[in-house]
Amino acid sequence: MLEFLRQPWPWYIAGPLIGLMVPLLLIIGNKSFGISSSLRHICAACLPAKVPFFTYEWKNEAWNLFLVAGILLGGIIAGQWLLSPEPVQVNPALAEELAGYGIRNFQNMVPVELFNWNTLFSAKGLILMLGGGFLVGFGTRYAGGCTSGHSIMGLSTLQLPSLVATICFMAGGFIVANLVLPFILKI
């Protein structure tokens, strides 16, 4: 059993399990699946600074903070006991491209050559971690949701804004991954 769990799960197992989060959260408490709101609740709880957008009863939304705390714990559990000993099997074309930028370690979820405490103080690290993170936080809230809130929950309830948002997520990603990221990795 543990051997089975340790392998990477194929998409046709993982995808439906992710989809089941939608009815699970609705049935256990009438909650719409969505993760990015947690970032807003953290702002509201820690530094509302009289900004109207952060002045609300964040305690009523505490369920969302429990959810993300669970995701962190789930990551720890999977990382400690369920991780496959094999590196991620990436497309050979991608592996070759990344090797050209000195990225050869596929053992972790993120390339250790890019995302570590030392690169944080390099231009590359600053752009990827600080810049990328900022865009994730700013963009999801501006869009009104993220991959879970729009692409999973919104599309499940057939919302047009969620379809538009999802197409824009993909468009932004395609542009940056193919046209911008190569220049950043060359730094």
Next chain:
Amino acid sequence: MSANSENEIKHHEFLTQNADFEVRSLDAVCLNESELKHPWWYNFKYLVAGILFGIILVKAEVISWFRIQEMFRLQSFHMYGVIGSAVMVGIISVWLIRKFNIKTIYGEPIEFVNRKLNKGNIIGGLLFGSGWALTGACPGPLFAQIGTGATATIITLFSAIFGTWCYGLLRDKLPH
């Protein structure tokens, strides 16, 4: 019952007017709080749901920076399969909930919120997509990546929280 349904309409009206749909307690108009009041420890069920979701995210490798790069280069079907099948299961689940009028475990009717399209869906969507390609993570995966031991991702998370804060500050000046 009639007073209750009136309040529900207000609740939904408020939510559709607001560009941000995920926060219920913003609804100052809604006095009835159709949501049942529970002690705080009831929230532990969401912790358990989060743990399950976190494990799935890791094992599906959807929190892998490499898988995200493959997706945006059309080099693998994996991510499309995961998101596509998740949406299919979500659509079928929501359809079943509506068709059979399934209630929550506390007997409340399940609520769905209709959203209105605004410019933020497009501009914010493009910005988030860019960040997704750089960090290889959306908000959920950020937490899961940190859990698997990618501790430097804590900086990415703090930056994302700061990004959300800046959006809140500039919100009135941005096109919606």
